[in-house]
Amino acid sequence: MKTNNNHLTTSWGAPVGDNQNSMTAGSRGPTLIQDVHLLEKLAHFNRERVPERIVHAKGAGAHGYFEVTNDLTKYTKAAFLSEVGKRTPMFIRFSTVAGELGSADTVRDPRGFAVKFYTEEGNYDVVGNNTPVFFIRDAIKFPDFIHSQKRHPQTHLKNPNAVWDFWSLSPESLHQVTILMSDRGIPATFRHMHGFGSHTFKWVNADGQGVWVKYHFKTEQGVKNLDVNLAAKLAGENPDYHMEDLFNAIEKGDFPAWTLYVQIMPLEDANTYRFDPFDVTKIWSQKDYPLIEAGRMVLNKNPENYFAEVEQATFSPGSFVPGVEASPDKMLQGRLFAYGDAHRYRVGTNHAALPINRPKSEVSHYQRDGQMRFDSNGGGSVYYEPNSYGGPKESPEKKPAAFELSGQADSVAYEHNDHYTQAGDLYRLMNEEERARLVQNIVGAMKPVDKDEIKLRQIQHFYKADPEYGQRVAEGLGLSLTQEV
Known part of the structure; x- marks a missing residue:
């Protein structure tokens, strides 16, 4: 039973008699270990910061909605795309990539563009960037790539030698490097940049027919970028410039919006297209596969608490819903594991139950226990499957579509190596x-x-x-x- 008497309490609900002075043996101490309120405050304070993200550490977020504007049911059975006019609540997190939690917003860096759709079939995450391609195309290179962008282990300074050594030895990075070093490398604000799913995904319709798909979020504010000198000036004077801009725009009712377009490729085209359509360092020409409007995303509500919503938000490209599936993109395949694993380490094994990550749809499974389990933990209900006690069962009709596989198990490179x-x-x-x-x-x-x-x-x-x-x-x-x- 909650009370609203404005009395300070401990974390276990007991009233606090003195929050200004610790309990000591006499006026000069020493402090007594029996001052459990002091111990609890200090212990909690020591643990207030969860480990920052290895990449995308600094970010800003906002709530909004996605509204379907075009009938795409011939391509996908995803319920949140099932009818024109349908609205789905969503949350987005924008971020820089390489910098730490306190780094400046206006540095030359790709920007993370992660969207969580709270659909009636569970959460669907599109975890992309503001660029349509990436630096590498196989997840096995990702730890080395990020190491090259981070600080030198001896000097703890940024290391241009490592950055350019890695890129020069990884020619597949050239396309993304060109984008990064262009005007688009420093967006004016989070509101004035496009977003991309970057990877190729698979859509499947109600008849089990599939297509390959790419996502393009086009900003309705127009693309604007920062002059390098102004960006450097802002980095010193207002390192939180992009976070501040997003918050203030939404706060005053200037709600930013993006139109979502998709490119659709027939499954069989993957075998004949002039670039490997699953290579995330390459784009599909819009002349070959034109943009098709899908819907509109509007951000209209700021977070109430940054830590609870932005810092604890967890996104994974493996959070699919029926009608959306993975492709053979090797970088995507690695991310399907890595992102969820990062969240289990950083936030905890029950991260998906936190309010910002919890689906709007009912969750029914047999996962129990784990650090920071804060609900009834399944109570006394059946805790294994299969069972004879009426517990939740699988839905065979929701299985991902079958696909053929061939070839030998081996460490195989992409066949197409035109990086230029x-x-x-x-x-x-x-x-x-x-x-x-x-x-x-x-x-x-x-x-x-x-x-x-x-x-x-x-x-x-x-x-x-x-x-x-x-x-x-x-x-x-x-x-x-x-x-x-």
Whole structure:
């Protein structure tokens, strides 16, 4: 029974008689271990911070809704997409990637774009970025990639040598590096950037027919980016600039919105398309697979408590609902495990039961116990399956669609290794001013690298994408393309 008498209590509900002075032996101490209120306060304080995320540590979040604007039932049986006009509550978390929890918002970095849809069939998470591609395409390289972006183990300083050494030895990163070093590398605000699911997913309709799908969230505020000098100024003067902008916009009723589009590819096209459609370092041409409108996302409510909602929010690309399934994308396949495992470590094994993560639909399973179990823990109900006591049973009609597999179990690389065409196409799409800023940003980032070998190896990648691209970077670094790598 709750009371509203405004009396301070301990965590176990007992009234606190003195919250200003600890219990001591006499006026000068020492402090008594029997002061359990003091011990509880200090012990809780020591544990107030859950471990920060290894990546995407700093972020901002907001609540909103998603409204279907187009009938896509011929492609997917997902209930939240079942009829035009249907609204689904959702929560989004925007973030930087490489920086720590206290880092500046306006650094050159991809931005996380993670959306949780609270559907009637369970939560569905789209965990993407503000870029349509990624640096690597196999999850086995992910820990090494992130290590290269983090601090040096001896100096604890950011390490350009590691960054460019890794990228120069991983040519598949070139497309994303070009995006990162372009104007799009520093969005003006979270509101003024697109979002992408990045990976390829599979949609299945009510008849069991499947298609491959990619997600594109297009900002209705227009794309705006920051000048590098202004970004640096803001990083010093207001390192929380993007968080503040999002909160204030929603608070004053200027609700940001995005239109969701999808690209649809027939299953059989995956065998003949000129790029591997499951390679997350590549895009699908919109000329080949045009954007199809799906719905509209609106953010209209700020969190009431940052820690409870933004910091404890957990997202996983493996949180599927019927009608949405995985593809053979190797990076996605690794993330299906890694994200949930990170949440079990960081927030706890019962993270999905926290209010921000709890589905709106009923949860019925046989998982019991674990740290911080704060509900009835299943009470005295049956705790195993199969059982003869009326416990929840599987729904065979909700099984994912079957798919064929072939080949030998082996560590196999992607067959397609054209890492240059799409990066070169992107470079050639830029106007002269955009190209100049791109080259300037790259040169500035590479100058601290202490090995010409690394610089020249990376320049060769730029050159293979477009000769002018490589030549201009080389000139900016005072190097000749004739030098041996």
